[in-house]
Amino acid sequence: MLDFKRLENLSLQCRGDILKMTHVANSGHPGGSMSSIDILVTLYSFANVDSKDPWKENRDRIIISHGHISPGVYSTLAAYGFVDRDEVISGFRHPASIFEGHITRGIPGVEWTTGNLGQGLSAGVGMALAGKLKNSSYHVYVVMSDGESAKGQVAEARRTARKYNLDNLTVIIDYNDIQISGHAKDIMYVDLKSEYESAGWKVIEIDGHDHKQIYSALNIAKNDGAPTVIIAHTIIGKGVSFMEDKPDYHGKPLNAEELEKALKELGIENDTRKYIEIREKLPIKEHENVKKSYKVSINTGKYRIYNDKTDNRSALGRAIADLAVINDNVVAIDCDLKGSVKLNYLDKERPDRLIEIGVQEHNAATLAGALSVEDFVTFFADFGVFGVDETFNQHRLNAINNTNLKVVVTHCGIDVGEDGKTHHGLNYLSAPTAWFGFKVIVPADPNQTDRAVRYVAKEYGNFVIAMGRSKMEPIKKEDGSLFFDGNYSFTYGKMDVIRDGKEVAIFTMGSVVPHALNAVEELRKEGVDVALINVSCPLELDEEILTRYGREKILVVEDHNTFNGLGKLIAAKLFEMKVLPDKFQKIGLDHFPVSGSYKYLFKIYGLDSEGIKKAVKRLLED
Amino acid sequence: MLDFKRLENLSLQCRGDILKMTHVANSGHPGGSMSSIDILVTLYSFANVDSKDPWKENRDRIIISHGHISPGVYSTLAAYGFVDRDEVISGFRHPASIFEGHITRGIPGVEWTTGNLGQGLSAGVGMALAGKLKNSSYHVYVVMSDGESAKGQVAEARRTARKYNLDNLTVIIDYNDIQISGHAKDIMYVDLKSEYESAGWKVIEIDGHDHKQIYSALNIAKNDGAPTVIIAHTIIGKGVSFMEDKPDYHGKPLNAEELEKALKELGIENDTRKYIEIREKLPIKEHENVKKSYKVSINTGKYRIYNDKTDNRSALGRAIADLAVINDNVVAIDCDLKGSVKLNYLDKERPDRLIEIGVQEHNAATLAGALSVEDFVTFFADFGVFGVDETFNQHRLNAINNTNLKVVVTHCGIDVGEDGKTHHGLNYLSAPTAWFGFKVIVPADPNQTDRAVRYVAKEYGNFVIAMGRSKMEPIKKEDGSLFFDGNYSFTYGKMDVIRDGKEVAIFTMGSVVPHALNAVEELRKEGVDVALINVSCPLELDEEILTRYGREKILVVEDHNTFNGLGKLIAAKLFEMKVLPDKFQKIGLDHFPVSGSYKYLFKIYGLDSEGIKKAVKRLLED
DSSP, rough: OOOOOHHHHHHHHHHHHHHHHHHHTSSSSSHHHHHHHHHHHHHHHHHSSOTTTTTOOOOOOHHHHSSSGHHHHHHHHTTTTTTTTTHHHTTOOOTTTOOOOOOOOOTTTOOOOOTTTTTTTHHHHHHHHHHHTOOOOEEEEEEESSSGSSHHHHHHHHHHHTTOOTTTEEEEEEEEEEEETEEHHHSSSOOHHHHHTTOOEEEEEEEEHHHHHHHHHHHHHSSSSSOOEEEOOOTTTTSSSSTTTGGGGOOOOOHHHHHHHHHHHHHHOOHHHHHHHHHTTTSSSOOOOOOOOOOOOOOOOOOOOOSEEEEHHHHHHHHHHHHHHHHHSEEESSSSSHHHTHHHHHHHHOOOGEEESSSOOHHHHHHHEEEHHHTOOEEEEEEEEEIIIIIHHHHHHHHHHOOOEEEEEEEEEEEETTTTTGGOOOOOTTGGGTTOOOEEOOOOHHHHHHHHHHHHHOOOOOEEEESSSSSOOOOOOSSSSSSOOTTTOOTOOOOOEOOSSSOOOOOOOOGGHHHHHHHHHHHHHTTTOOOEEEOOOOOOOOHHHHHHHHHHHHEEEEEEESSOOOOOOOHHHHHHHHHSEEEEEEESSSSOOOOOOOHHHHHTTTOOOHHHHHHHHHHOOO | OOOOOHHHHHHHHHHHHHHHHHHHHTOOOHHHHHHHHHHHHHHHSSSSTTSSSSTTTOOEEESSSSSHHHHHHHHHHHEEEEEEEEHHHHHTTOOOOOOSSSSTTTTOOOOOOOOOOHHHHHHHHHHHHHHHHHHHHEEEEEESGGGGSSSSSHHHHHHHHHTTTTTTEEEEEEEEETTTTTEEHHSSOOOOHHHHHTTOOEEEETTTTTTHHHHHHHHHHHSSSEEEEEEEETTTTTTTTTTTGGGGGOOOOHHHHHHHHHHHTTTOOOHHHHHHHHHHTTTSSSOOOOOOOOOOOOOOOOOOOOSEEHHHHHHHHHHHHHHHHOSEEEEEEEEEEEHHHHHHHHHHGGGGGEOOOSHHHHHHHHHHHHHHHHTTTEEEEEIIIIIITHHHHHHHHHHHTTOOOEEEEESSGGGTTTOOGGGGBOOOTTGGSSTOOEEEEEEEEEEHHHHHHHHHHHHHHEEEEESSEEEEOOOOOOTTBBBBTTTOOOOOTEEEEEESSSSSSEOOOOOOOOHHHHHHHHHHHTTEEEEEEEEOOTTOHHHHHHHHHHEEEEEEEEEEETTTTTTHHHHHHHHHHHHOOSSSEEEEESSOOOOOOOHHHHTTTTHHHHHHHHHHHHHHHH
């Protein structure tokens, strides 16, 4: 049994710390921190977490989804010795302090960086799934706010928890009924109890300021054999009379006078002067990085060789299945497209490693990120438009969390064909530039795809591997043997000179490569000497190759948006290298394309060998 | 009373047309088209729509959310004379035909381009809201699939319909229980009835192949004074014995033999040879554009002049309120941030024109796009990370729909300060390059903000106006008068030469401008002659100014991601203009920033006047 008196005392201390640190920083969210604090203090006491060994493997995972209540979280972590209390109160929201405005994964006791609302439950579902897959006994707790419960991603995560019977997952909602603009029920009514029940969850309602009720609910939830939500009725600003139930204090710290009054009411000494003095001495610089990662242990197996025409998707699917057969720590996430993204190979070999999330991409992307930090090499497979465009901000948050996610997207570009503009994913190079740290690989054929998949599996970090839909001939050398043969190994950032040549250099990638190769070979027969360079890593351009070919006539061909694609990247890179080519032209998409067979579309937009030949000739003409 | 025999005959004809057009195209989705067809045929007969006058103002709006059932929609439109039947069957999914893979707004009878699942209901909510705001009597119908009901955005839209009592909205769900990967209930169970009831909707369940039941349900739903969902139980592939309840036919057309068999079973003549012949003669080119727009009628009012320090947000909020006071067709969408994005001004003047969606950004973005095509100049106000990054694919779909949306995002860049990396929106230039047709404006001060808001209000089309958070001095000329004064009018694509100079040219935008101006003035006192150019339209770079300053030493400073921001855009542009500057340097963010006051962050990342001065001096040094 817990010592409830101690919990009360700690909660009181935390309330004081919340008010102090937000006052010292002159910034932050005291209101919600004070409504959540009794939950947090009870939870960190109840859960299997240990400040002496904060990252022990079987620890319970605690995710705080409404990351703006960082003052509440930091004060709790300080109360239990995870972090230093003076550092928290003096450093909160200062650049030199790790205690940022929103909680950050890597701080002892913090499992997931949050701040953009509505993503925390998906992360919790991912960690709970990981626990099941690892046969680990840990429990996952997600604390969230009522306001963020309106986010659609929460509904997606809820259904996923039910589908996978995640009885190792408990949600606690701080139901203070206050959002920034006023009472939650006036802004956008969410019937929490009814919505969770509809999704098949167990629901417990309690007073969120009563430690005994919180403890008892946590105990029931942990052992009831189902995903359970605890709806904890709370009061924003709880503990200080003039702050209670006031939306104003959502994001506004107390001024000196208010602080004095509040601390007096709480019976806590006002020692903020001391913290202000420490803060004033902090240097104006970036704090040390708290990025967390792990050493990936994986057997990448024996590569596959493709001699015949096939699609990169199949090479992708087979490589993932190969990896999963010989490693237990490989998992893939599908959004009702397993036949198209070729996870059917995995489904056949290791159905236990295929997680089917249905048409719930936001949830799938976050959940995949969370699985990937739980020692799983995680493939999130989807069409380009869904795996990149639809899930843009989820991957941005994954990047912030320094996950180990492999976003493998098929059906990129107009190579998709008949499905048309809604399905033509044209931003697979540009979107990841927004996700600092993400690397992008666009393989040229099935052999390079196979090698790229095995490469990303062993490298910790976030990758996008982007490919088209149609079948293609494996790229061959001039002697007819495979270009990416048994001796080839993938190196990130290396361009492949598929054909050397002097008059024009074609830079291209992905599904355009075979078309460009045809064009180059036909042009040779006509006596035109053209180089063909495959840019499989467009975000890390190979300066050696650019220096070698950069002053010639250059043609960039891409099945991508030209406003933010390969041509733009090469142009900016050559400019910064102070290399001006004789001529420079780019071919790609500069408006939403129409729908049609990919052969027709390649012809219309100039990406087929005829179009490329014409463009080369135009460059040579005038 | 409807002629049900006629509906049956039309449905039969449509079933044949669905099978024919997908066979002729060798592509498309027959299965879902056949499960939806009785619903579609009944709905287009029941609703107030007229093929003779397809865009009449008071027409009922019909949105088909699962846009891949285009064969069902096109065959229905052909059956009622909206479009030519032969053109549909022969042209389906051919580049020269307007009948693309997914249905397209602008085709008579099609109100909204769909294809990416789960967005249709939000569009319907937007149009229903528009009807209420316009006091128009039209009814809005949204037909959707059960599979897409798992998307979180649907839950968001559902709550919004209840909040605004949209009794002019009816949803019909084609509940065939089949998704691409199998039975919906196995992939991701959604308890449709319970979820809609939890959100306060009325629910009717019917047999979705019984025209009388469909008619009767539509009649009840239209008149029951609440948003209502009709759950129509259907069978995929309905009508052809070997297709029924088979997931295979979700996205696979029949081959010649199957088609012959199927048409025989339906008692329909197999005349596909004729359509194949017509198709073979179609040219391989893009079809004519069916983009729909309207003439914007608006009084942009009298500009406001700001002489004193204030934030661009307040200028934004005041301008929107000004416009709404003198125009009835101005509306703004808020996501629980009205005090921060300064829609509180609008709330005070025209509360009836402020739509509060809460923390449901995906729904808000689509709903805003739909409102904007209903003759409302629509402002979607949000923080940069939510209004741009979180809603990336919603705006891409808005762009495809050629909406008239003004995305006004505040709190962009590290100017946000203490909220930290989750809240630093650093992609407000790059993300819109993915949304073909979107224009971007980054105003330099409150006066330019005021003029930019009035400018976008009168121009049909999609815009992003991006700004920071902090207060800034209005930009002044050398004589101390306002730079953007009463004589200034905003011109898209024009750079502003704030200070002329010969040694170095600084290109910058937004919240950095005042800091750069300070730097320039201090440098002048030290005898260094620096030009300062404000790039308020970074996606449309001013070639005249770039030619004038392009060969000097250039410094680009941006509160934006440098991998895809202003520096990159200017570099690529100068490269394509074949202009190489003497030196070129860019300052901005190349990793996730820390949290801290914006003054500290500007200092750390070199965006403050000290940092800019140092960078200028370094350019001059070596």
